[in-house]
Amino acid sequence: MVIESLFYFSLAVLQALEDGLKKADADPSVKAVMICGENGKFSAGADIRGFSAPQSHPGIGLAPIVSLIESSEKPVVAAIEGVALGGGLEVALGCHYRVAHVKARMGLPEVTIGLLPGAEGTQRLPRLIGVPAALDMITTGKHIPATEALKLGLVDEIAEENTIEAAIRLANKVIGQPLAPRRLSLKPVPTLPNMEAFLREALVKVKKQARGCLAPELCVQAVRAASERPFAEGLRRERELFRLLLSSGQARALQYAFFAERAVRRWATPAGASWSSANAQPVRSAAVIGLGTMGRGIVTSLVKANIPVVALEQDLENLKKGRKAVMLLLEREAMKMEGGAQRLDFHNPARLQFTVDFDLLRDVDLVIEAVFENMALKKEIFHKLSKICKPGALLCTNTSALNINEIASATSRPQQVIGTHFFSPAHVMRLLEIIYGSHTSPSAIATAMQLAKALNKIGVVVGNCFGFVGNRMMFPYVQQAVFLLEEGSRPEAVDEVLEDFGFKIGPFRMSDLAGLDVGWRSRQGQGLTGPSLPAGTPARQRHGQRYSPLPDLLCEHGRFGQKTGHGWYLYEKAGGRTATPDPWLHNFLARYRDTHGIKARAIDQEEILERCLFALINEGFAILAEGIASGPEHLDVIYINGYGWPRHRGGPMFYASTVGLPRVLAKLEQYSEVHPDVPGLRPNAFLRKLVAVGSPPLQEWMSYVSWQSPKL
Numbered sequence: 001m002v003i004e005s006l007f008y009f010s011l012a013v014l015q016a017l018e019d020g021l022k023k024a025d026a027d028p029s030v031k032a033v034m035i036c037g038e039n040g041k042f043s044a045g046a047d048i049r050g051f052s053a054p055q056s057h058p059g060i061g062l063a064p065i066v067s068l069i070e071s072s073e074k075p076v077v078a079a080i081e082g083v084a085l086g087g088g089l090e091v092a093l094g095c096h097y098r099v100a101h102v103k104a105r106m107g108l109p110e111v112t113i114g115l116l117p118g119a120e121g122t123q124r125l126p127r128l129i130g131v132p133a134a135l136d137m138i139t140t141g142k143h144i145p146a147t148e149a150l151k152l153g154l155v156d157e158i159a160e161e162n163t164i165e166a167a168i169r170l171a172n173k174v175i176g177q178p179l180a181p182r183r184l185s186l187k188p189v190p191t192l193p194n195m196e197a198f199l200r201e202a203l204v205k206v207k208k209q210a211r212g213c214l215a216p217e218l219c220v221q222a223v224r225a226a227s228e229r230p231f232a233e234g235l236r237r238e239r240e241l242f243r244l245l246l247s248s249g250q251a252r253a254l255q256y257a258f259f260a261e262r263a264v265r266r267w268a269t270p271a272g273a274s275w276s277s278a279n280a281q282p283v284r285s286a287a288v289i290g291l292g293t294m295g296r297g298i299v300t301s302l303v304k305a306n307i308p309v310v311a312l313e314q315d316l317e318n319l320k321k322g323r324k325a326v327m328l329l330l331e332r333e334a335m336k337m338e339g340g341a342q343r344l345d346f347h348n349p350a351r352l353q354f355t356v357d358f359d360l361l362r363d364v365d366l367v368i369e370a371v372f373e374n375m376a377l378k379k380e381i382f383h384k385l386s387k388i389c390k391p392g393a394l395l396c397t398n399t400s401a402l403n404i405n406e407i408a409s410a411t412s413r414p415q416q417v418i419g420t421h422f423f424s425p426a427h428v429m430r431l432l433e434i435i436y437g438s439h440t441s442p443s444a445i446a447t448a449m450q451l452a453k454a455l456n457k458i459g460v461v462v463g464n465c466f467g468f469v470g471n472r473m474m475f476p477y478v479q480q481a482v483f484l485l486e487e488g489s490r491p492e493a494v495d496e497v498l499e500d501f502g503f504k505i506g507p508f509r510m511s512d513l514a515g516l517d518v519g520w521r522s523r524q525g526q527g528l529t530g531p532s533l534p535a536g537t538p539a540r541q542r543h544g545q546r547y548s549p550l551p552d553l554l555c556e557h558g559r560f561g562q563k564t565g566h567g568w569y570l571y572e573k574a575g576g577r578t579a580t581p582d583p584w585l586h587n588f589l590a591r592y593r594d595t596h597g598i599k600a601r602a603i604d605q606e607e608i609l610e611r612c613l614f615a616l617i618n619e620g621f622a623i624l625a626e627g628i629a630s631g632p633e634h635l636d637v638i639y640i641n642g643y644g645w646p647r648h649r650g651g652p653m654f655y656a657s658t659v660g661l662p663r664v665l666a667k668l669e670q671y672s673e674v675h676p677d678v679p680g681l682r683p684n685a686f687l688r689k690l691v692a693v694g695s696p697p698l699q700e701w702m703s704y705v706s707w708q709s710p711k712l
């Protein structure tokens with residue numbers, strides 16, 4: 001008998017499974033049962049949306065179904081095609097045998113949505129594949145390919161072609177064989193000589209990896225229960241821990257992030273262009289201009305995506321340096337991949353070509369310019385590109401702040417110019433901010449989004465303004481961090497608060513890593529510091545607003561961060577990575593305060609957190625009101641994937657909604673009153689409006705935006 005299931009479980013699917021199993025058990029003519037999915041997909045597990053209404057969640061019925069499958073007196077074989085994830089894999093674990101298609105993937109990704117495999121998965125999996133492998137799968141949520149599943153003993157057979165037929169063959173073969181040895185609930189968990197130490201270390205590891213995130217920690221506890229308690233008691237513990245996670249708030253944030261990352265694919269612009277009507281152009285070849293840090297990562301990313309690349313530098317010396325660095329990156333990437341260098345084929349000039357000759361860009365479908373942030377240079381390059389490249393080619397600029405319209409104005413085809421803001425390291429970071437200018441065509445946006453997908457990145461479409469979304473929100477955050485130093489705090493104190501909140505890295509460590517000279521050059525360009533600053537400008541004021549010259553002063557002392565061995569922290573050497581608090585910096589801050597008559601005060605953690613985060617969030621409301629992004633999810637996806645925002649807090653705008661908009665507003669009002677010369681702390685009108693209309697849920701915010709004066 002064959003029972004089919006659906007892509008993800010609804011109550012109806014579970015009911016069908018139960019009915020089918022009962023019918024099969026009762027029917028003497030049925031000798032074995034095979035469970036498979038529809039359309040080549042076994043199951044992606046329970047419907048994630050349902051967890052916001054747990055009482056009526058279909059998942060509640062899943063564990064009894066898994067038990068029902070396992071206790072069947074007839075052999076039950078799972079035929080796994082596509083994916084078997086979460087509850088889907090738990091159903092397969094209830095089966096007596098598992099056959100997987102060679103291209104199938106399996107995993108227990110509940111941890112990534114703030115939960116644990118609550119349909120008995122934490123108790124069955126360790127019994128099948130042992131504690132180390134089970135713990136790895138359960139605490140990381142990674143998907144494993146069928147070949148690895150076979151090695152682990154997770155599946156019994158792999159089918160190269162027809163999985164259903166292979167599963168039926170196996171079912172026929174095992175009819176009449178005893179089922180008890182195949183019932184995982186009856187098996188003991190394989191012992192380890194050092195189980196206690198292993199579990200202790202695993203806990204330390206997950207706590208370090210996912211700072212402040214509850215789910216990985218509770219997953220370890222559930223697996224510990226499997227290793228220490230009888231099956232039924234382990235199940236009770238699993239259920240208890242699952243409930244704890246469900247009510248923790250983190251699960252809601254992580255599930256929001258899951259759907260937000262999918263929602264941003266449905267992009268739209270205030271002018272009416274959208275994903276549903278725009279057509280992407282094929283990208284069969286690409287070129288990258290500039291082989292600095294960003295260019296190297298972008299080339300690597302393109303090669304990994306199997307897109308032939310021409311990599312261009314301005315002269316042979318830079319080309320040689322760039323080529324060496326790219327090859328090294330590719331070799332490292334190849335080592336991590338199955339099939340390695342052969343699969344990437346980067347020694348083949350048809351796949352990757354290095355040149356100083358612009359003429360080789362004539363036929364490519366897409367160019368990504370990745371030279372350093374200099375408007376004049378970028379315009380010169382785009383002027384050249386517009387003359388050389390074929391008419392349909394998409395011209396992308398990798399910039400973190402510069403005006404896309406101005407760059408496009410150097411070409412004869414502004415409709416094909418678009419910003420693609422990669423994040424460093426570009427072959428690793430998943431975010432791609434895609435910036436359309438006033439003339440960018442819908443098809444160009446669709447093509448850039450398609451490119452993001454091909455590069456395995458999350459593309460987020462945003463409008464054109466200084467710093468776009470990510471950096472624009474970052475400016476007030478970093479500004480508050482520096483103001484806090486002026487007022488009496490220290491870099492390590494500020495970083496610690498933000499890292500405890502969950503950021504991978506605090507603002508000062510981040511600034512040291514990125515290089516203080518980057519911002520310095522930008523501020524010089526804006527006339528905020530350096531020779532173009534008008535004489536007589538007050539040291540701590542620009543355009544009537546508070547300004548801190550601290551980062552400029554550090555640069556004037558040659559303190560550029562890690563690269564020079566000192567910045568906000570001290571490092572063991574130039575290029576060193578280990579930051580230690582620097583007594584020189586502390587003295588420098590004290591002297592600075594004396595010079596400017598600032599009386600240092602003790603600043604508590606709450607003020608550090610609120611001033612930095614609420615200033616960032618406040619800018620987010622401005623961005624939404626101006627139509628620079630089409631929804632709060634866009635901002636959150638950018639922050640989670642590009643700026644190390646803790647995923648389990650759902651992104652800055654989601655966080656604001658959990659704190660409560662009235663509280664965010666009240667705090668901003670309070671800080672703004674104390675610092676009237678800091679516009680970043682002045683509550684944005686859109687935030688005020690949302691509070692005035694009763695703080696609607698985040699999903700409804702955009703219906704309160706009036707786009708009378710979009711800055712697009």
Ligand SMILES: CC(C)(COP(=O)(O)OP(=O)(O)OC[C@H]1O[C@@H](n2cnc3c(N)ncnc32)[C@H](O)[C@@H]1OP(=O)(O)O)[C@@H](O)C(=O)NCCC(=O)NCCSC(=O)/C=C/CCCCCCCCCCCCC(=O)O
Nearest residue numbers: 008044045046047048054059060085086087109118119262
């Ligand atoms: C790999 C994927 C499956 C596919 O990827 P891809 O091909 O890229 O496609 P996507 O764009 O990602 O997805 C396509 C659309 O499908 C939507 N989708 C996918 N999976 C799900 C899902 N599981 N639920 C809902 N929606 C899903 C996706 O959003 C896309 O939609 P759209 O096109 O954007 O509209 C990939 O999608 C993926 O990885 N999916 C997630 C897989 C996953 O995480 N699965 C685990 C789910 S959780 C689970 O299975 C748990 C089961 C056990 C439950 C145990 C319950 C115990 C009950 C205890 C109850 C306690 C009671 C409390 C009350 C009390 O106190 O008493």
